Amino acid sequence: MDPEPRATPDDDTNPLRRLSLDDLRLRTSMKWRTYPDDVLPLWVAEMDVPLAVPVAEAITDAVALGDTGYPAGTAYARALADFARARWDWDGLAVERTAIVPDVMLGIVEVLKLLTGPGDPVVVNCPVYPPFYQFVTHMDRRVVEAPLGAAGRIDFASLERAFRHAAADGGRAAYLLCSPHNPTGTVHDAEELSAVAALADRYGVRVVADEIHAPVVALDAGFVPYLSVPGAENGLSLMSASKAWNLAGLKAALAVAGPAAADELARIPEEVSHGPSHLGIIAHTAALRDGGDWLDAVRAGVDDNRRLLAGLLAERLPGVRYRPAAGTYLAWLDCRPLGLGDDPAAAFLERGRVALSPGTSFGTGGAGHVRLNLATSPELLTEAVRRMTVALT
Known part of the structure; x- marks a missing residue:
């Protein structure tokens, strides 16, 4: 398997491109602590972004005042x-x-x-x-x-x-x-x-x-x-x-x-x-x-990632059906044509070391699907699709 790529802060206008994979692995939240370090987590709805500056300042000011x-x-x-x-x-x-x-x-x-x-x-x-x-x-x-x-x-x-x-x-x-x-x-x-x-x-x-x-x-x-x-x-x-x-x-x-x-x-x-x-x-x-400007930068980044994911799947996993949607930063992927059974997320995790949300947990109509979190860098999204492709070989 190729070395894991780094998400580099080369686009200051896109919060999704501000943190490297090393930065993200320092986090102790559910997204980054549920699986071993060799797994790329694109499952639970946490975003790979730094905190919006107005939010960070508000919290810092409150702590400085002891306003807790x-x-x-x-x-x-x-x-x-x-x-x-x-x-x-x-x-x-x-x-x-x-x-x-x-x-x-x-x-x-x-x-x-x-x-x-x-x-x-x-x-x-x-x-x-x-x-x-x-x-x-x-x-x-x-x-x-x-x-x-x-x-x-x-x-x-x-x-x-x-x-x-x-x-x-x-x-x-x-x-x-x-x-x-x-x-x-x-x-x-x-x-x-x-x-x-x-x-x-x-x-x-x-x-x-x-x-x-x-x-x-x-x-x-x-x-x-x-x-x-x-x-x-x-x-x-x-x-x-x-x-x-x-x-x-x-x-x-x-x-x-x-x-x-x-x-x-x-x-x-x-x-x-x-x-x-x-x-x-x-x-x-x-x-x-x-935080409106920050939010709009995230929305633009997610828009870009929707287009990126559609292109990557068309090129590398054409059997996966994906309809880019207008809301959330989540992608719903129909993987039934891949022949991975009701829970393709299990195969992607075991063979490709990428964690996605299993469609079976979403009730009737979820079997054969996975949910992928788009709120990450283009580099990590590209790596996720590469790992999904590896899982089929």
């Missing part, structure tokens, strides 16, 4: 509202209809507790982010799958069947919408989201939108918040700066309610607000307020 107590105030919500207005042309994010939660998935759990009871159904569009299954079942709710269509978009016939089934049980049903969708990267448009709201209203299903990847869309794409479309007034959303600015280790997120769900969100237990990190809130607030 309990979180308080509405700075995070106000920063998100300003960001939504500037980026998505949405004025509807009202600070008074928000609640601080520890992170998006724990926020989803708390919101689902408000809307559903034990044994109630929660609809998901599979294949989908694995914690949707794990967290929902651990809180004694039932997952009802509504598979995506062949193009990776919402299949409304499938969704209506799932809603009808969920509503027929007589309990309180919810729909956990992933927007932009993980793992496919689909960015739902206003027409689709309006159709979701209308269908949910028809069957009495409550919509909870996971919009953690909302800031990370292609430069030529736009994101539409679910709560901004007609009919979504009783919906709830979970948002965070976590994915867009690589802040998973600095816990904080916001639950946002539509006007007709405000009273329900107000019932969220007060102790939930103790879960986020005060430094996390400081970091997320700084990212949203002052």
Whole structure:
């Protein structure tokens, strides 16, 4: 196997090209400590970037002041509202209809507790982010799958069947919408989201939108918040700066309610607000307020990597089907033509020493697929495809 390449800081405008592989291997986070050093990790959604300068400065200033107590105030919500207005042309994010939660998935759990009871159904569009299954079942709710269509978009016939089934049980049903969708990267448009709201209203299903990847869309794409479309007034959303600015280790997120769900969100237990990190809130607030240029540089870098990956696969692994998407920094690869079985990630890891997320963990429709993290340098992305090719020889 060839020596591992170095990602060199030869492009100061692209945060994805600032760190070498040696730099990255000094990290102690999950991405870089789960596998041995001979494995190239392109799996979990951490980005190979330095911290945005405004975020680093905000944290450093807080530490210098000893400002490490309990979180308080509405700075995070106000920063998100300003960001939504500037980026998505949405004025509807009202600070008074928000609640601080520890992170998006724990926020989803708390919101689902408000809307559903034990044994109630929660609809998901599979294949989908694995914690949707794990967290929902651990809180004694039932997952009802509504598979995506062949193009990776919402299949409304499938969704209506799932809603009808969920509503027929007589309990309180919810729909956990992933927007932009993980793992496919689909960015739902206003027409689709309006159709979701209308269908949910028809069957009495409550919509909870996971919009953690909302800031990370292609430069030529736009994101539409679910709560901004007609009919979504009783919906709830979970948002965070976590994915867009690589802040998973600095816990904080916001639950946002539509006007007709405000009273329900107000019932969220007060102790939930103790879960986020005060430094996390400081970091997320700084990212949203002052990290726009950095974010746009990342988005441009991810756009470049989408094109690079498409070209590399066409040249070296033409059997892999890849549809570059407009959202997230994740790539969903259909490897079924390679003949590697339901879990090609296992073969890529064992034979090529590259770690990808196995599609089987994403539910129905995931077998034979892998999810690859594009938020790395072009050099490491190229090396990953080379290793995947080696796994087939």
